[in-house]
Structure formats: structure tokens, C-alpha cells
Amino acid sequence: MSQQLAEQIAQEFIDFMDEFHQHEQPYDDKMDEEFYRQYANILKEQSKWGYFNWKTAPDGTPRPLFSPSSAGKSERELYEKAIRSKKDQRNPNRNQRDWTGLGSQVGGYIQREVMLAERHFEKLTGKKPRFKFERTDRNEPAFEHFKKVIHEVEHNGEKFGLNGLPDGILEYISDDGEIIRVGLEVKSFQKGYTDFKKHEKPKIDHELQTIVYSEMYNLDYYIILYHLTYGADWKRDFSRNKAYGKYITQDDRNELFDKFARVTKAKRTGMAPSLDLGSWNFNDYKTAIAEGFTDEEYAELKVQVKRIMKSNIPDWKKRQALDAWEFIADIRKGESA
Numbered sequence: 342m343s344q345q346l347a348e349q350i351a352q353e354f355i356d357f358m359d360e361f362h363q364h365e366q367p368y369d370d371k372m373d374e375e376f377y378r379q380y381a382n383i384l385k386e387q388s389k390w391g392y393f394n395w396k397t398a399p400d401g402t403p404r405p406l407f408s409p410s411s412a413g414k415s416e417r418e419l420y421e422k423a424i425r426s427k428k429d430q431r432n433p434n435r436n437q438r439d440w441t442g443l444g445s446q447v448g449g450y451i452q453r454e455v456m457l458a459e460r461h462f463e464k465l466t467g468k469k470p471r472f473k474f475e476r477t478d479r480n481e482p483a484f485e486h487f488k489k490v491i492h493e494v495e496h497n498g499e500k501f502g503l504n505g506l507p508d509g510i511l512e513y514i515s516d517d518g519e520i521i522r523v524g525l526e527v528k529s530f531q532k533g534y535t536d537f538k539k540h541e542k543p544k545i546d547h548e549l550q551t552i553v554y555s556e557m558y559n560l561d562y563y564i565i566l567y568h569l570t571y572g573a574d575w576k577r578d579f580s581r582n583k584a585y586g587k588y589i590t591q592d593d594r595n596e597l598f599d600k601f602a603r604v605t606k607a608k609r610t611g612m613a614p615s616l617d618l619g620s621w622n623f624n625d626y627k628t629a630i631a632e633g634f635t636d637e638e639y640a641e642l643k644v645q646v647k648r649i650m651k652s653n654i655p656d657w658k659k660r661q662a663l664d665a666w667e668f669i670a671d672i673r674k675g676e677s678a
Contacts, residue, residue, distance in 0.1 A: 347586030350513055350523055351564045355584050357462075357472050358454065362580075367461040376456070376482070383486045398493055398500045405608055406491065407601050409505040409553035413546030416604050416614035418624050423608040426629035440531055447529040447568050448508045452484055455509070455525075475510045475522060483510035484525075492557040496598040499605040503557050510558055524554050524563040530583075534573045543567075543585045552597050555589040563587045616642065618649070619658070621665040631672035639673065642666060 386392065398404045405423035422428075433441070455474060462470040475483035485506045492503040509525035528547060530537055543565040551563040569581040607614050616630060616638070624630070634642075646666045650659055 344586070344588040347562050347588040349586070350521070350562055351584040351586030353513070354472060354511075354564050354566070355580065355582055357458070357470065358582055359580050360466055360468075361454070361458045361462055364465045367457055367465075369457060369460060372456060372460060379479070379481050380486065383481065387486060387489060393491055393504075395491075398502070402500050404493075404500045404502055405605055406502045406504050407553070407604075408503070409507075409550040409557075412549035412553050412597060415617035415620040415624065416600060416607070417616050417630060418620065418626055419601075419604045420607050420614050421626035421629050423604060426626050426633070428625050429628055431625075443531065443570055444529040447570060448527040451525075451527045451566065451568060452482070452509060455511070456482060469514075471514050472511050472523075475512050484508055488558065490557060494556065494598060494601070496595075497602040499602040499609070501601050501605045503553055505553065505557070507554050507558065510560065511564070513562075521562060522558075522560055524551060524558065524560045526551050526554070526563060526565045528565065528567050530567045530569045531571060533571050534569065534579075537567075537569045537571070537583070540567060540583055543587070548587060549597060551587055552589055552593050556594050556598075561589055563589060613638075616665070618645070618662045618665050621661055627665075627668060628672060631669040634669060634673065639669070642669065 395406065396403060405419075407419065411419060411422070452474075455472065458470050459473045462468065477483060477487055481487040485508075488507050488510065490504065494501055494503060507524065508527045511523045511525050513521045513523045515521060526547060528544075530540065547565050551565060554560065555563065564584050564586060566582055566584045569583075573579070604614065606612075613633070621627070643666070646662050649662045652659075
């Protein structure tokens with residue numbers, strides 16, 4: 342097992358998709374009928390009260406939940422979510438709303454293309470497909486709600502749960518016939534073709550997501566796939582997919598779980614983690630943090646911001662720190678009034 346094999350698997354997945362996409366898209370009503378029936382059934386099952394225990398571990402211990410998409414969040418933001426602080430209300434503009442909505446659809450598109458390839462690749466190419474989705478005991482494809490779980494973890498004496506919806510668990514057939522389980526994480530790339538060509542590595546947050554999923558589903562290998570949604574010249578022949586392989590070790594998991602355990606302990610003891618100014622812009626709990634700031638935290642923040650403003654870091658980082666300071670100061674002034 343190695344990073345080199347992970348990169349090889351990712352490249353072979355691109356080759357697999359590229360070869361399949363040199364042919365007209367097959368129509369397969371039977372496949373669609375079976376899939377949508379299965380999906381309707383699993384949604385109906387999971388919507389019943391008590392299907393998942395969101396609050397406590399099996400032994401009754403209260404525990405927070407962490408999702409793969411939150412793996413890159415700061416400890417303070419994860420803490421605020423864990424103690425059920427009120428989330429800031431965001432009013433997206435039209436572009437932001439479409440951006441997030443389109444991103445969700447890209448995963449579904451890739452999932453359907455893989456399912457189509459399972460059934461039609463050999464007929465179109467004369468070759469057996471090297472990739473297919475793992476199946477559940479009920480013959481459902483291993484992705485999204487079909488694999489939704491709360492995975493219990495105990496780490497550094499703390500108990501917490503992991504929950505999320507994976508984009509897919511694939512079975513890859515190696516040259517010697519070995520079946521290797523590989524996770525699939527799909528991301529939309531909604532910038533231009535020029536930026537897409539320059540794309541050379543996955544985002545850190547996306548890698549962290551795969552580490553969480555690797556624990557949830559016992560996976561060592563992951564494909565992080567970026568799919569370009571931006572338009573290009575109709576006659577231009579190029580792949581809209583770029584993939585990066587990741588081999589995940591237990592050290593990777595432990596490093597991330599150290600963070601989750603610290604947040605869990607903070608929730609249990611009521612000792613809030615320090616504020617990370619570097620993640621302020623995308624923090625969803627700004628108001629709750631500002632309202633909950635103690636006088637001691639406020640004084641420490643003031644010293645920290647002054648130190649940042651005198652440093653040689655980039656101006657945009659200084660601006661972010663100052664924005665956080667001004668926001669928190671305004672909230673505190675409002676409370677005083």
C-alpha cells in the first residue's frame with residue numbers, strides 16, 4: 342500500500358472515464374428505475390424518528406458529531422456547533438446559490454456515469470470495466486444515503502461520532518485481479534478552463550474530508566475528482582476531469598482525531614477553544630462567538646490583533662484580523678448599550 346498506488350488508481354480512473362466518454366451516452370431506463378426506487382426507499386426508512394441517534398453514543402454518553410465537510414473548520418467553530426450555538430444567517434446572492442446547487446449536482450452526474458459504465462463499458466469498448474461501485478447487502482450502489490451512518494470513535498479518552506454522505510465507494514480491479522476498495526470524492530470546478538489547466542493538487546480541506554470518510558468506511562485509498570463545469574469551445578476535445586490519489590494512513594487519522602477530541606473535551610468542560618483569526622471569513626458562528634466572548638478573551642484578542650498589524654504578514658491577513666476585531670467589538674458595544 343502506498344501513495345504511488347493511490348496516484349496510479351486515480352489516473353486509471355481518469356483513463357476509464359475518458360474512454361467511456363468517447364462514446365454516446367447510453368440510455369438505460371431500467372437502471373434509472375431501479376436506482377430511484379432504491380433511493381426513495383432508503384430516504385423513507387431514514388426519515389423515521391429514531392433511525393439515527395444524533396445525541397449519544399451507544400452506551401448513552403453524550404457526544405458531538407463531526408462531518409467530513411467540517412474537518413477543515415477551526416476548533417472554535419466546531420465547538421460552537423457542538424454546543425448548538427445559533428448559526429449566522431447567510432443570504433446568498435444568485436451566483437452563490439447557483440454555485441452551491443450546481444456543485445451538488447456534479448456528484449450525482451459522476452455517480453450516474455459510473456453506473457452506466459458498469460452496464461455498458463464492455464459493450465462499447467470490448468473491455469471489462471476496471472471500476473464499479475461496491476454494493477450493499479440489498480444491491481444498492483455504495484454512495485450517499487445508501488451508506489449513511491454514524492460512526493462512533495473513541496480517541497484520547499473522548500467519544501464522538503462521524504457522519505456524512507460519501508460520494509462513492511468503488512471497487513478497483515488491479516492488473517493481477519485484486520479488488521481494492523477506493524473512496525471517491527467529487528468536487529465541482531467552477532472557474533475557467535485556463536484555471537482548470539493550472540490545477541495541480543487537491544485542496545487541503547478536501548483531503549481532510551477523505552480522511553474522515555476513510556475511518557467511517559475502512560478505506561486506505563481515495564480518489565479526489567475535480568469536474569470542470571465552466572463552458573469551453575464546443576469543438577475542443579479535452580477531459581473535464583482531473584483526479585488526485587490519496588493514500589491515507591492511521592497517522593493521518595490520528596492527527597485529525599486529536600483535533601476532534603480537543604473539541605469534544607472543550608464541549609464537555611465548557612472551556613471554549615481560542616479563536617483562530619485565520620479562519621474568520623468563513624466562520625458560520627461569528628455572532629455567537631462575539632456574544633460569548635469573555636473579558637479575558639477580548640483582551641487577549643486585542644493584543645493578538647495589534648501584534649498581527651505590526652507584523653510582516655500579507656495585508657489581506659491583516660485585514661481579516663482587523664475585520665474580526667471590529668465585528669466582535671461592535672457586538673460587544675451593542676450588548677453594553
